[in-house]
Amino acid sequence: MLLATGSILAAMLPVGVQVGSARPAAAVDAPELAYAVVPLYQEGVAVTPDGAVVAVPTGTRPAYLDGSRVLDPALTNFDAILDGGDAVHGTREAARLAQVQRDWLASGRIPGVGGPYEDLARSALLDLHTLLLPGGAMVAGWEDRWRYVWPRDAAFVAVAFARTGHVDSALQVLDFLARTQHDDGGFEARYLPDGSGPPDDRTPQTDGQGWAMWAAGLVLDELPAGPTRTAVAMRLAPLVQRAVDGTTTLLTQTGLPPASPDYWERDEDQLTLGTVAPLVAGLEQATKVLTVAGDTERADLARATALATRTATIRTFGGNGFTRYADGPHRDAAAAFVLRPFWQLPATGGRAAWLASVDEMRRPVGLAPAGEWRQDGVTWTPQTSLYAWVAAEQGDDDRALALLSALDSHRTLTGSVPEKVLADGRPAAVAPLSWSSACALLALDALDS
Structure with missing residues (x-):
């Protein structure tokens, strides 16, 4: 399996990049390629002996107590970790x-236990537990x-928590979303951790x-x-009911919503696949929650709306191969959203579009968010880990393992998954990133199934 993994990974990389090498081969340094350099903001997160969450500075390898992200009072240099600050050195x-x-x-x-990615999974779980704040702010x-709650990222973490046996933690995350949800069922782009509202005036995101x-x-x-299942469905019902009602009101006679920002987090004047495909996925799942909760009338509404929106999405985006815009030439990671584990019945032509998007999004280490993304050599781990999960759900284990290998071999000193990886293999930007950590766990879980 490892040989197969290596060969698939090599096939995904541009000429001149060596599998397993920390730096690209000479061919990558061709004059026409201008690769970006992005700093690593921190190595990861830690919990001090007095319970505070802190960032681990770049270049620092902290001493954690076994099986935790808690700093070892006996071994940790707190001046280095806390930038000259103080901590309660309470061993007990x-x-x-x-x-x-x-x-x-x-x-x-722990998904993947006993295998080569057990440490990746263990580290991801510990990072997510550390980033889950009181009140369910993920x-x-x-x-x-990045110290905000994005509904999208939080939703993926909730699923990762549930599939690794931490349903209570998953429900805390969803309870936070329910508390911050607008009466019309929508959400802001992101929220302050105390749930008091958004940190700025970004446009709300329909996805x-x-x-x-x-x-x-x-x-x-x-x-x-x-x-217990019935009680949980009833607990989730208000969140889902508002979202169903709001989505149904939002959709036009065409079955499609108006343009909105999506995971690119920029204002749009055209509808994107990344906005509408998650609505189909959500409405399909809402049918289940509402049925178990006993709200059969609204469950029927969700089912009918999901079917109408699915049909409209395929009609609008499918003919062009599920590109980002209905009339655009490029695909992005939303091509994955018309397959399992998102749509219950994968769209006809969806797998071919997804495979095409892999080729378009390829970067030296993994994937970029879109085919039209800037050619700066930077791998984005949210999309790389997302595609690992989608590959595993499609039974494409070799591709899933190749992408997981790329994540695993480019973690930080604390074992955290960073947001980005540079062309020469250096981790960059924020670490850990909860969306990437969640998708890595979900990919490993799917491979275990």
């Missing part, structure tokens, strides 16, 4: 906090510009309500039939 409290994280890990399961990262409904259904899937 540190041990307690570490045991909390170990107990949390033990309450679920922040995207710990650097200031958020799709991702929230989608996550609610997949979290519910992890519970067997019985009173």
Whole structure:
């Protein structure tokens, strides 16, 4: 399997890049290629003995207590970690906090255990647990510009928590989304961790309500039939009901919503596949949640709306091969959103479009967010890990393992998955990134299935 993985990874890379090499071969340094250099903002996150979450500075390898992200009071240089600050060097409290994280890990399961990516999974779970704040705020990262809750990222983490046996944590994340959701079912682009509102005046993103409904259904899937499943469905019902009602109102006579920002996080004047495909996925999952909760009338509405919007999406985007815009030449990562684990019935032609998007998005280490993305050599781990999960769900294990290998071999000193990887293999930007960590876990979970 490792040989197959290496060969698939090599096939995904441009000529001149060596599999398993920290730096590209000479051919990558051709004059016409201008590769970007982005700094690494921190190595990862840690919990101090007094319970505070802190960033681990670049170039620092902290000493954690075994099986945790808690700093070891006996071994850690707190001046280096805290930039000259002070910490309560409480050995007993540190041990307690570490045991909390170990107990949390033990309450679920580590996907890929016993295999080459067990440490990737363990580190990702610990990072996500550390980034989950009181009240269910699942922040995207710990650097200031990422210390917010994006509904999309939070939804993926909720599914990752549920599929690794941490349903309670998943429900905390979804409860936060329910508290911050607008009465019309929509969401802001991102939220302050205290849930008080957005940090700026970014345009709200319509895909958020799709991702929230989608996550609610997949979290519910992890519970067997019985009173607990019914109780959880009823707990999730207000979130899903508002999203269904709002989405139904939003859709035009064509079955499609108006243009909105999507995961590119920029204002749009044309509808993107990345906006409408998550709505289909969410409405399909909403049907399940509402049926179990006993709201059959609204479940029927969700089912009918999902079918109408799915049909309109295929009619509008399918003829051009599921490109970002209906009349555009380029695909982006939203090509994955018309396949499992998003749409319950994959779109005809969706797999071919997704495979084409892999070729278009290819970068020296992994993938960029889109085929038309700038050719700066930078790999984005959200899309690389997302495609690893989609590949695993399609039964394309070799491709999934190749992409996971790319993630695994370019982690930071703490073992965290960064947002970006440069062409020469250096991790860059924020680390860890919760969306990437969640998708890596979900890919490993799918490979275990």
